[in-house]
Amino acid sequence: MTTTAGPDQARIRAAVVELLKAIGDDPTRDGLADTPRRIAEMYAEIFEGLFYDPREHLRVGFEVAHDEMVILRNIPFYSMCEHHFLPFHGEAHVGYIPDGRVVGISKLARVVEGYARRPQIQEQLTSQIAEAIQDVLQPDGVAVVIEAEHLCMTMRGIKKPGSRMVTSAMRGDFKNSHVTRAEFLSLVHGHH
Ligand SMILES: Nc1nc2c(ncn2[C@@H]2O[C@H](COP(=O)(O)OP(=O)(O)OP(=O)(O)O)[C@@H](O)[C@H]2O)c(=O)[nH]1
Numbered sequence: 250m251t252t253t254a255g256p257d258q259a260r261i262r263a264a265v266v267e268l269l270k271a272i273g274d275d276p277t278r279d280g281l282a283d284t285p286r287r288i289a290e291m292y293a294e295i296f297e298g299l300f301y302d303p304r305e306h307l308r309v310g311f312e313v314a315h316d317e318m319v320i321l322r323n324i325p326f327y328s329m330c331e332h333h334f335l336p337f338h339g340e341a342h343v344g345y346i347p348d349g350r351v352v353g354i355s356k357l358a359r360v361v362e363g364y365a366r367r368p369q370i371q372e373q374l375t376s377q378i379a380e381a382i383q384d385v386l387q388p389d390g391v392a393v394v395i396e397a398e399h400l401c402m403t404m405r406g407i408k409k410p411g412s413r414m415v416t417s418a419m420r421g422d423f424k425n426s427h428v429t430r431a432e433f434l435s436l437v438h439g440h441h
């Protein structure tokens with residue numbers, strides 16, 4: 250999605266110069282000279298979700314007589330842990346049961362991107378995706394499962410590489426029916 254607004258590049262550049270000084274490095278040395286600019290441009294990209302509403306991706310739908318589960322699984326994503334400003338990354342699995350209205354399947358991945366590209370925690374990322382689909386499409390149910398590795402737990406701190414956090418958000422039929430939820434989970438996890 251094209252965005253007009255974005256983060257304050259000059260302010261990020263100045264902050265990165267300060268940060269480099271504060272960690273005891275020399276921001277004027279060759280290798281670091283362009284680093285403030287690079288980080289400012291990178292933040293514009295990885296935090297672009299702060300500058301638009303991911304729900305907009307779901308506005309263009311179409312009427313289809315399909316009232317069974319639709320799933321997009323293994324959607325890779327990268328987000329930033331808001332506690333440590335380190336990445337967490339993994340896969341999202343998104344399903345819904347249309348009530349007469351469906352969206353282009355790429356839009357589910359775009360919603361994941363829109364909420365991932367912000368300072369985040371995984372629980373909130375999971376529920377924001379579910380809420381957006383529930384609110385805009387008003388389907389009979391929505392299911393979101395996210396599995397991710399947090400670099401704040403692997404490269405620092407407790408240092409447990411390979412551990413993965415799993416979160417889920419279930420709405421409507423997925424919350425109310427064991428059978429529907431089990432079907433979703435077996436479709437998502439059954440064929441790795
Ligand atoms: N629930 C949840 N916790 C997260 C997420 N990302 C990071 N955390 C946790 O946030 C917590 C922050 O805890 P603090 O004790 O304030 O920070 P810390 O001293 O750096 O913690 P340690 O990581 O245990 O060293 C840690 O337990 C992280 O593992 C997330 O997406 N969801």
Ligand SMILES: [Zn+2]
Pocket residue numbers: 330331332333334335399401402
């Ligand atoms: Zn963290």
